Amino acid sequence: xxxxxxxxxxxxxxxxxxxxxxxxxxYARYYDKHEDELExxxxxxxxxxxxxxxxxxxxxxxxxxxxxLHSLVMLEIYWxxxxxxxxxxxxxxxxxxxxxxxxxxxxxKNHTIAIAITEPGAGSDPASIRTTATFDRExxxxxxxxxxxxxxxxxxxxxxMVLSRFIAPDGSRGMTTFLVEKGTPGFTVGPQLKKLGIRSxxxxxxxxxxxxxxxxxxxxxxxxxxxxxxxDSRPMVGAMALGVARAALDxxxxxxxxxxxxxxxRGGMRSRSAIVDRFIRLxxxxxxxxxxxxxxxxxxxxxVPPKVEASIAKAAxxxxxRRITQGCIDLLGPEALSExxxxxxxxxxxxxxxxxxxxxxxxxxxxxxxxxxxxGRDLR
Amino acid sequence: MISFxxxxxxxxxxxxxxxxxxxxxxxxxRSADDREAMPSSILDEIWATGIIQSQSxxxxxxxxxxxxxxxxxxxxxxxxxxxAAAPIGFLGAIAAQxxxxxxxxxxxxxxxxxxxxxxxxxxxxxxxxDVSAIRSTAIKKRDGYLLSGMKGLIPLAGSCSxxxxxxxxxxxxxAFIVERNARGVSVxxxxxNIGLRALEMATVSFxxxxxxxxxxxxxxxxxxxxxxxxxxxxxxxxxxxxxARAVMEFVMPYTKERVVHGDALAKKQTIAFRLADMRxxxxxxxxxxxxxxxxxxxxxxxTRQAQLAYxxxxxxxxxxxxxxxxxxxxxxxxxxxxxxxxxxxxxTVSVLEGAVGx
Numbered sequence: 001x002x003x004x005x006x007x008x009x010x011x012x013x014x015x016x017x018x019x020x021x022x023x024x025x026x027y028a029r030y031y032d033k034h035e036d037e038l039e040x041x042x043x044x045x046x047x048x049x050x051x052x053x054x055x056x057x058x059x060x061x062x063x064x065x066x067x068x069l070h071s072l073v074m075l076e077i078y079w080x081x082x083x084x085x086x087x088x089x090x091x092x093x094x095x096x097x098x099x100x101x102x103x104x105x106x107x108x109k110n111h112t113i114a115i116a117i118t119e120p121g122a123g124s125d126p127a128s129i130r131t132t133a134t135f136d137r138e139x140x141x142x143x144x145x146x147x148x149x150x151x152x153x154x155x156x157x158x159x160x161m162v163l164s165r166f167i168a169p170d171g172s173r174g175m176t177t178f179l180v181e182k183g184t185p186g187f188t189v190g191p192q193l194k195k196l197g198i199r200s201x202x203x204x205x206x207x208x209x210x211x212x213x214x215x216x217x218x219x220x221x222x223x224x225x226x227x228x229x230x231x232d233s234r235p236m237v238g239a240m241a242l243g244v245a246r247a248a249l250d251x252x253x254x255x256x257x258x259x260x261x262x263x264x265x266r267g268g269m270r271s272r273s274a275i276v277d278r279f280i281r282l283x284x285x286x287x288x289x290x291x292x293x294x295x296x297x298x299x300x301x302x303x304v305p306p307k308v309e310a311s312i313a314k315a316a317x318x319x320x321x322r323r324i325t326q327g328c329i330d331l332l333g334p335e336a337l338s339e340x341x342x343x344x345x346x347x348x349x350x351x352x353x354x355x356x357x358x359x360x361x362x363x364x365x366x367x368x369x370x371x372x373x374x375x376g377r378d379l380r
Numbered sequence: 381m382i383s384f385x386x387x388x389x390x391x392x393x394x395x396x397x398x399x400x401x402x403x404x405x406x407x408x409x410r411s412a413d414d415r416e417a418m419p420s421s422i423l424d425e426i427w428a429t430g431i432i433q434s435q436s437x438x439x440x441x442x443x444x445x446x447x448x449x450x451x452x453x454x455x456x457x458x459x460x461x462x463x464a465a466a467p468i469g470f471l472g473a474i475a476a477q478x479x480x481x482x483x484x485x486x487x488x489x490x491x492x493x494x495x496x497x498x499x500x501x502x503x504x505x506x507x508x509x510d511v512s513a514i515r516s517t518a519i520k521k522r523d524g525y526l527l528s529g530m531k532g533l534i535p536l537a538g539s540c541s542x543x544x545x546x547x548x549x550x551x552x553x554x555a556f557i558v559e560r561n562a563r564g565v566s567v568x569x570x571x572x573n574i575g576l577r578a579l580e581m582a583t584v585s586f587x588x589x590x591x592x593x594x595x596x597x598x599x600x601x602x603x604x605x606x607x608x609x610x611x612x613x614x615x616x617x618x619x620x621x622x623x624a625r626a627v628m629e630f631v632m633p634y635t636k637e638r639v640v641h642g643d644a645l646a647k648k649q650t651i652a653f654r655l656a657d658m659r660x661x662x663x664x665x666x667x668x669x670x671x672x673x674x675x676x677x678x679x680x681x682x683t684r685q686a687q688l689a690y691x692x693x694x695x696x697x698x699x700x701x702x703x704x705x706x707x708x709x710x711x712x713x714x715x716x717x718x719x720x721x722x723x724x725x726x727x728t729v730s731v732l733e734g735a736v737g738x
Contacts, residue, residue: 002390002444003383004671005678010382064382265687266606267512268733284668284692287685291667292660298384312660361653368652371659372636379647 004294009062010069017052017073020045021080025342028081031200032345036192038156038202039082046084052076053085065301071239071293078243079250081345082200090153091115092161094229095177099221107216108179111158115229116148116206123150124362127223131208132165133178142166142218144178144186144211150356154189154204158182161219162208163226177221178213186211197348230357234310235296238289238317241353245286245317245324248346252279252328255336275331282327289316308370315363318354325350384670390445397429397452405456412578413721416570418463418536419578423495426453426464432495435471436487443472443611443738447618447673450738451666454622455629458725459578461622462736463497465615466535469737470498470544472611473555477603481594482557489541497535498542500608502734505532505583511609511733516547516586518556518596525549525596527556527564527589535735537567537582544597545586546605546734553605555597564589575724610672610682611737613690617669618738619729620697621662627704627722628658635707645707654703661696668692673738694730701726 006014023045031039052073059066077083092113096105122129131146144164151160159181166176180187190205253263261275269277293316296309306313325347329336336343354360369379386394404425412419426432431449434440446468453461467490474486490496504515516529529547534540543558543565558565568583597603632655635646645651668689675682704719705712712719 001383001385001387002670002674003381004674005381007381068382265684266609268510269691270508270510271512280687280691281695284688284695287671287688288661288664288668288692291671292664294382295384295663295667298382302385308659309663312663315656316660316664361649364653364656365649367656367659368646371655372632372646372652374647374652379649379652 004291007062007064009060010064010072013052013055013060013063013069014072014076016050016055017076018079020049020052020084021076024077024080024082024084028200028342028345029339031082032197033199035194035199039086039200041086041156043084049084051085053087065298067297067300068294071236071297074236075239075243075246075290078240079247081244081247081349086156088112090157090161091229091233092157092159092179094232095161095219095221095226096179098228099177099225100219104179104216104219108159111181112153112156113179114151114153114157114160115226116151116160116162117226118150119147120149124359126163126227129163129165129175131162132167133176133213134167135169136212137169139212140215142178142213142215144180144208144213146208148206148208150193151204151206153202154206155192156202160187160206161221161226162206163221163223175223175226177219177226179217179219180208180211180213181217184211184213196351197345198352231305231307231310232300233357234363235293235306235313235317237353237357238293238296238313241317241321241350242286242290242293244346244350244353245289245321248325248328248343248350249279249283249286251342251346252331255332278327279331282324285320285323289313289320292316308367311358311363311366314358315354315360315367318360318363321350321353384667386448390448393429393431393445394448394452397431397449398455400425400429401452401456405453405460409457409460409578410718410721412457412459416572416577416580418459418580420495422460423463426460427493427495431464432467432471433491435468435475436491438475441472441475441677443614443673443676444670446738447614447669450615450618451622451625451669454619455626457578458619458623458722458729459576461619462535462576462579462729465619465736465738466500467496467498469500469608469612469615469735470542472737473500473544473597473603473608474557477555477598477607479594479599479601482597482599486542486557497540499534499537499540499544499584500612500734500737501531501534501543501545501584502609502612503531503533503732505530514546514548514553516545518547518549518554518591520549521590524593525556525591527558527586527591530583530585532583533573533581533732533735534584535576535579535581537584538570538580540567543584544608546608552602555603555605555608556591556595557597558586558589558591558595562589562591573728575721575726575728577724606683607676608737609734610686611676612734613686614669614672614676614682615736615738616729616732617665617672617686617689617693619736620693620726621665621669623722623726623729624658624662624665624697624700627700627719628655628662630719631655631658631704631707651707654707658700658703661700665689665693665696676738697726698730
């Protein structure tokens with residue numbers, strides 16, 4: 001039955017997530033200002049608080065489902081800006097889980113594994129990566145050379161799952177993945193990148209110079225299986241984007257209210273001020289995008305792997321964060337620019353979601369190919 | 381619990397209406413627009429689905445199902461969808477907010493086997509009209525009310541047996557059940573508009589219409605006019621979603637076939653990306669509509685959600701209809717193709733308030 005009400009279990013988990021997000025928000029400005037500092041794996045305030053992500057993933061009975069609840073928890077976390085519990089899961093872990101042998105999985109299951117795909121000349125077009133591994137017959141090792149950029153969890157992670165070209169001993173070529181542990185000679189992690197926003201987000205470049213990797217670390221994910229990790233993460237990024245967007249909307253509603261401007265929903269557009277009308281339109285964008293996220297997560301729960309829906313959620317969330325964070329500053333005017341308030345950070349943080357993990361344009365390519373019945377060659 | 385699951389019954393009703401929409405309604409849409417008249421055979425087909433009469437039956441009341449079905453009807457034609465949504469709005473308001481006497485007197489009239497129309501009269505023929513600034517008045521008299529005002533854009537006004545007229549009564553808004561034949565009621569000639577030309581919309585004037593106390597919806601308890609407006613906004617959202625889908629589903633094959641500069645139009649990113657955006661927005665419009673409808677169904681306060689759905693749909697439906705014309709170029713401007721009609725219809729639906737319901 002069609003229903004959009006949260007259950008009481010959902011509400012309990014989300015209110016706990018929201019309380020923690022309020023604490024997280026107190027640290028958001030600090031880590032925005034200190035981008036070279038990693039936040040602690042667990043904040044002192046979080047010592048006795050359950051990790052809401054874990055609660056959501058447990059698939060509590062009486063919830064709207066673990067996928068839906070997880071996405072809503074991420075929305076709350078991004079509303080605050082800083083998670084009190086650092087995630088131990090990287091997208092590299094997803095590759096490990098889906099393609100590794102049992103022995104490989106056993107060895108690294110407790111590692112945090114970053115995913116390393118993007119290169120200076122290969123962002124939206126990952127098929128053009130140039131990082132290459134050649135096989136050394138004498139030692140039975142792979143020798144990896146190349147550069148990966150914009151890598152999340154680069155500093156805090158224990159290892160990287162690197163998408164690379166390979167040249168096998170028999171001369172065959174292709175793409176594959178290697179798990180490269182921190183401390184491997186020839187593997188260097190660069191400094192934290194200087195970004196517009198999400199400055200607390202651990203992001204560095206990785207360099208591989210004649211980096212020797214044992215055959216056991218050859219995880220054997222191919223291009224397709226590696227890229228498919230984004231199927232799950234896309235709607236999640238939509239939810240994160242909406243966390244930032246809602247922080248902007250909440251702040252704007254509160255400040256407008258203090259100036260006597262209440263958002264009324266009863267009348268039509270010709271009865272309200274331009275400010276109220278604009279706010280309602282921004283809020284509608286938020287609601288619309290949120291429902292596309294829920295739709296995609298709901299499909300996951302039905303064991304119908306979402307295809308276009310995951311891209312729709314990512315594209316809608318990414319666009320919503322841009323328009324809402326920009327628009328809220330218009331509504332509140334010049335005072336909203338100050339670092340005394342959260343909107344400047346929302347504005348900067350909110351710009352990433354339509355870029356990383358597949359830019360809005362890439363989502364539209366995926367959607368268009370799917371609805372038109374085109375291949376990647378038909379529509380590029 | 382958050383769920384997008386349709387019940388078996390909803391799926392059946394949806395596919396039945398889909399079938400009717402593509403086999404009977406879509407083929408009749410263009411000539412109805414040209415002739416500015418609603419074919420009675422179409423009304424009978426819509427009536428035969430039972431969607432309108434189900435309002436009268438306490439177990440049949442389902443704004444969510446109505447939203448689903450109105451979208452399907454509107455994929456065929458927005459005028460036809462409104463021909464269903466107008467009496468749904470009227471009957472839904474009586475069923476949800478009428479006194480037991482009002483239900484007993486009115487609902488059976490709409491249980492026959494022929495299409496019957498009744499209208500929710502909210503809009504007024506006045507520039508810059510807004511639902512929060514209604515000018516029609518009902519003055520309380522010793523044993524009833526004196527109703528005065530003009531109501532515009534009433535679908536199938538000439539065939540309506542009743543109107544539910546929203547008027548200002550003192551400081552508040554109230555709704556009054558007015559018979560077409562009451563003294564002082566006069567239905568104007570049908571007036572062609574930009575779109576929805578098959579709907580035979582007309583202005584109805586109410587000149588010092590004497591109404592008994594029992595004409596007030598809910599009688600002594602009164603009613604919540606906002607709920608009627610919320611229901612209308614939800615229905616309009618469903619209809620706009622349907623029209624947007626019609627445009628999208630029409631331009632996709634067209635742009636795949638149409639070759640420009642040596643390749644299919646749809647293979648160009650500027651077109652493909654806009655098609656992708658049409659899909660994103662029609663999805664979002666539908667979920668917004670479902671959410672508002674499900675709150676109405678559960679008896680909750682849907683005002684905010686209905687406003688957000690309506691606002692979102694008006695903006696995006698117009699964008700999609702506009703892009704539909706653009707993607708066909710000169711052919712989109714010709715009346716040989718339906719996109720110009722959808723462009724006019726969307727401009728019309730997206731400024732309406734009231735008139736319909738889920």
